[in-house]
Amino acid sequence: MSNQNNSVIVIGAGMAGLSAAYDLHRAGWHVIVLEARSRVGGRVFSLRNFSNGLVAEGGGEFIDEHHTRMLAYAKEFKLSLGEVGSWQGQTEDWGAYEGKAGQQNDISVWGFDLGNEYEKMWAALAELAKHVPDPSHPETAPNAKELDKQSAADWIAQQNAHPLARKAFADHIRSEYTCEPEQFSLLDLARNAKLYYSDPDFHRSTYRVIGGNDQIPGAIASLLPDLRFNAEVTSIQNMADQVSVTYKQGDTFHTISSSFAVLAVPLTTARLIEFNPPLPVAHHSMVNEVSYGAVTKVLIEYRKRFWKDKAWNGRLATDQHIVQTWEATSHLQGEHGIITAYTGGAPGAKLSALSDEERIKFAVSVIEKVFPGSSDLIENTATVAWVNEPFTRGSYMALAPNQVTTHWQNLFAPMGRLFFAGEHATIYQGFMEGAAESGQRAARNIMESV
Numbered sequence: 548m549s550n551q552n553n554s555v556i557v558i559g560a561g562m563a564g565l566s567a568a569y570d571l572h573r574a575g576w577h578v579i580v581l582e583a584r585s586r587v588g589g590r591v592f593s594l595r596n597f598s599n600g601l602v603a604e605g606g607g608e609f610i611d612e613h614h615t616r617m618l619a620y621a622k623e624f625k626l627s628l629g630e631v632g633s634w635q636g637q638t639e640d641w642g643a644y645e646g647k648a649g650q651q652n653d654i655s656v657w658g659f660d661l662g663n664e665y666e667k668m669w670a671a672l673a674e675l676a677k678h679v680p681d682p683s684h685p686e687t688a689p690n691a692k693e694l695d696k697q698s699a700a701d702w703i704a705q706q707n708a709h710p711l712a713r714k715a716f717a718d719h720i721r722s723e724y725t726c727e728p729e730q731f732s733l734l735d736l737a738r739n740a741k742l743y744y745s746d747p748d749f750h751r752s753t754y755r756v757i758g759g760n761d762q763i764p765g766a767i768a769s770l771l772p773d774l775r776f777n778a779e780v781t782s783i784q785n786m787a788d789q790v791s792v793t794y795k796q797g798d799t800f801h802t803i804s805s806s807f808a809v810l811a812v813p814l815t816t817a818r819l820i821e822f823n824p825p826l827p828v829a830h831h832s833m834v835n836e837v838s839y840g841a842v843t844k845v846l847i848e849y850r851k852r853f854w855k856d857k858a859w860n861g862r863l864a865t866d867q868h869i870v871q872t873w874e875a876t877s878h879l880q881g882e883h884g885i886i887t888a889y890t891g892g893a894p895g896a897k898l899s900a901l902s903d904e905e906r907i908k909f910a911v912s913v914i915e916k917v918f919p920g921s922s923d924l925i926e927n928t929a930t931v932a933w934v935n936e937p938f939t940r941g942s943y944m945a946l947a948p949n950q951v952t953t954h955w956q957n958l959f960a961p962m963g964r965l966f967f968a969g970e971h972a973t974i975y976q977g978f979m980e981g982a983a984e985s986g987q988r989a990a991r992n993i994m995e996s997v
């Protein structure tokens with residue numbers, strides 16, 4: 548691409564990069580997308596190595612009923628959605644803690660109503676939400692610095708709920724934010740609470756795309772004229788009148804130029820790119836310091852949905868180092884079903900260090916312990932450890948104490964002709980929706996700047 552006026556190089560073909568490229572392309576801009584992998588979608592990664600045509604998500608899975616952009620893409624590309632239901636407590640949620648296992652509200656198992664005690668944590672979270680009036684500007688909250696200094700663990704320790712309910716809530720932090728509660732800023736927990744948990748009685752629905760979420764990035768990519776695979780960007784030269792981007796394809800380096808660029812890669816891989824001139828201090832520290840979590844998924848296909856006979860909905864919260872499970876096929880009818888073990892935080896990092904076989908074996912053994920005989924029903928398995936993926940190197944951003952007040956504004960600020968996008972650069976952080984929002988915003992900002 549020569550240095551033409553309305554040209555953009557988009558780096559990364561995840562939901563963020565593709566959303567930016569799609570809007571720019573439709574507005575008549577000349578767009579080249581550079582993608583390091585041999586596929587699009589990034590952290591949207593549907594797995595198809597199961598029987599009976601079953602598909603399960605190795606990455607981004609649930610589309611919230613408020614996630615209007617993702618829902619709009621599904622509609623535009625005529626993709627059907629399967630309803631998963633609400634994440635809030637359900638009677639058939641199980642717990643396995645301290646050697647006991649059973650439905651969370653079964654007093655005969657726990658000696659008290661664990662489900663009820665857990666509800667107290669959600670009510671407290673709704674109160675916490677009140678500290679952040681504007682979730683798009685947490686840094687302007689009245690006690691922003693004070694809250695940001697503290698961690699989610701500090702807050703959990705102060706709550707008036709049974710210790711086991713506090714433990715279960717720590718596991719919620721590991722699952723949702725994929726970091727240890729000690730490493731998650733209380734200000735960001737309050738910001739997320741404001742966005743999603745202000746009303747403890749409100750039950751949100753979530754969805755999966757039937758046949759795989761990856762059909763959304765796939766459909767967008769099919770409409771883009773110039774998408775280059777196996778193209779790993781190694782350096783970006785940000786000049787007054789253009790941007791030059793160097794990428795490696797096989798053993799060959801190529802340099803191309805455009806009037807703008809969108810950097811839509813995780814900050815964990817942006818760290819490996821050479822910026823010329825170097826990024827200013829605030830951007831440099833944002834790119835290099837912002838924390839990411841760790842997460843693994845183990846997907847286990849069973850020949851029979853044995854959980855239907857056990858009054859178990861597939862959701863198990865446990866201290867047994869797999870942290871959390873759910874049914875990946877809950878939106879589909881059928882004999883076979885898939886359980887996902889979703890492991891974030893320190894347990895996720897630990898499972899990432901195992902081989903795929905060991906990780907699968909471990910997850911299977913935890914489920915077998917709670918539901919003896921279940922492992923005899925296994926048909927197929929799959930696993931992804933996202934910290935081991937060279938073009939992801941983590942799960943998603945999880946802002947550590949003091950990082951919201953230090954970095955929030957820089958996450959959104961362009962650097963000359965270089966615009967940042969990705970799940971880290973949006974208020975809907977950690978979601979496919981956020982990635983899409985950030986890409987659409989970057990495209991809009993570029994178009995408005997000429």
Ligand SMILES: Cc1cc2nc3c(=O)[nH]c(=O)nc-3n(C[C@H](O)[C@H](O)[C@H](O)COP(=O)(O)OP(=O)(O)OC[C@H]3O[C@@H](n4cnc5c(N)ncnc54)[C@H](O)[C@@H]3O)c2cc1C
Nearest residue numbers: 559561562563583589590607608609780969970978979982
């Ligand atoms: C296990 C897991 C579960 C999740 N569950 C949910 C969920 O239930 N609901 C939800 O909404 N979200 C979920 N998410 C989050 C969601 O998947 C992400 O927020 C979103 O997909 C991120 O999109 P992105 O475009 O910002 O980044 P990515 O999808 O990571 O895309 C970045 C792209 O850049 C490429 N790249 C990286 N470095 C370079 C380079 N140097 N040169 C060129 N290309 C490069 C990568 O290969 C990748 O394709 C989950 C994520 C994970 C990991």
